[in-house]
Amino acid sequence: MNRLLLPCLAACVAAGTWAFGATSSFELTVAAGRHERSNVPVRARISRGRIGNEPILSVTLARADGKSIPAQWTGPSLTSTAAGEVHFILPHLRAGESLQLKGTLSTPPARAEGLTWRDQPGHHIDLTLGERKIATYHYERLDESTPASRVRTYKVFHHVYSPNGERIVTGGLNDDPKVHSPHHRGVFYGFNRITYGDGKKADTWHCTDGAFQQHERFLASEQGPVLVRHRAEISWHGKDVAFATEERELTVYNVRGGHLIEFASRLRSPSGRVRIDGDPQHAGFQFRAHNDVDAYTTNQTIFIRPDGMGKPAETRNWDPQTRKGPVNMSWNAMSFVLGTNRYTVAYLDRPDNPKEARFSEREYGRFGSYFEYTIEKDKPLVVNYRLWLQDGLMKPEAVAVLGSDFVEPVNVIMQE
CATH class of the missing domain: 2.70.98 (Beta-galactosidase; Chain A, domain 5)
Structure with missing residues (x-):
């Protein structure tokens, strides 16, 4: 388990197919485990091998019903060897339940906000x-x-x-x-x-x-x-x-x-x-x-x-x-x-x-x-x-x- 930052997640990111060198899609499952979760940050680490040399600058996430979830792409945290990280806030998830999300990594920069x-x-x-x-x-x-x-x-x-x-x-x-x-x-x-x-x-x-x-x-x-x-x-x-x-x-x-x-x-x-x-x-x-x-x-x-x-x-x-x-x-x-x-x-x-x-x-x-x-x-x-x-x-x-x-x-x- 990675030491740093909240959910230090041993996550593997599926290799994406880049369209015009601009975006790559992925799917993820978030599992609450034995604790009920409310208002918790979530992080997924992404290796260099999964994204190649593309300069990722932004990410979008959405539920299965299409409702978007604010997300952020960052560089690696202090002890991480990953190429970057995807972060979002999980509003609520009951113990034992899971949530399916779809995401897209992009090269265009994110809008400055927050x-x-x-x-x-x-x-x-x-x-x-x-x-x-x-x-x-x-x-x-x-x-x-x-x-x-x-x-x-x-x-x-x-x-x-x-x-x-x-x-x-x-x-x-x-x-x-x-x-x-x-x-x-x-x-x-x-x-x-x-x-x-x-x-x-x-x-x-x-x-x-x-x-x-x-x-x-x-x-x-x-x-x-x-x-x-x-x-x-x-x-x-x-x-x-x-x-x-x-x-x-x-x-x-x-x-x-x-x-x-x-x-x-x-x-x-x-x-x-x-x-x-x-x-x-x-x-x-x-x-x-x-x-x-x-x-x-x-x-x-x-x-x-x-x-x-x-x-x-x-x-x-x-x-x-x-x-x-x-x-x-x-x-x-x-x-x-x-x-x-x-x-x-x-x-x-x-x-x-x-x-x-x-x-x-x-x-x-x-x-x-x-x-x-x-x-x-x-x-x-x-x-x-x-x-x-x-x-x-x-x-x-x-x-x-x-x-x-x-x-x-x-x-x-x-x-x-």
Whole structure:
């Protein structure tokens, strides 16, 4: 099973007969499996051998009754070896049922619509749906002209907006001197105990003692009616050298009811072994809510776990001393209050992410997990997570459905 992006589908695309080098038709079957499906993205991978050298730029899909389904052609995702992918949103399918679809791959470009990237070169890029903001990637290069500018630019991260787009719900780049842990930045990824070279140390969580993460370039970008995706090359630096290179990919799907965000990363070391380590509070893939949670509503934060709903401000954390606490959870969720609005963000893990995954929760609005890993020249660190943000307080059963869709996606079979 492919690691990345929602339904990571082991699909085979039937060889098409190209008409005037412009189109190729195919048929596919989508099977729900043992779970009922609602509002889930679906992906089918297409090999180079199936499409030849044709520059595919668009795709159309229709049900057996002729009703069309919005679909999008993209290049391969981060870990995929396919030539491209077909994406669409499956509105609903009962457990055990299947759906027949017909599609056409085309060389003419698709009409520009749906989710869009809007770049402010050298500083940040906004993701919008129409005029509604969904997320922002901050990628300004390291600026060490002043201590304040270094703090502002020593790591890259993604801000996330509320479902209605009216406010940022994540923390980071806050000018308030009372901000709790200013090194926390929205949706972010780093480790405070990294060893490289001849025993040298680096901390890309706090970015102290010369350490930092820096955006180098964009590697790929997609936008359309079903999803947006971008992939960036990010260098990880210690005090003296860049010791690793990351490919970081963020995908956002155009689904109803909230923001469905996919995070994937491949971290390589060109020079040799790198030991990745940390602790639950200062390492891994993490989400940090806006600092107003810490300032005003900490006692209203609720964590939703596979074993049920927690009490307000109650947290559970893996303890490095006793080596006890929550590990290898398939999902966790945090419900927090900003102003008069309550939100819930679900954090979804995968079995093939590195384990033991050690979880942390903070009532001021940060949660996530970390692990230990050793990168070798031929053994990069690859991870894949998903976040779901919506209005209101979610129930454990609803979060569990999101987790099932992530780790047990629909099955797609492509036919002649």
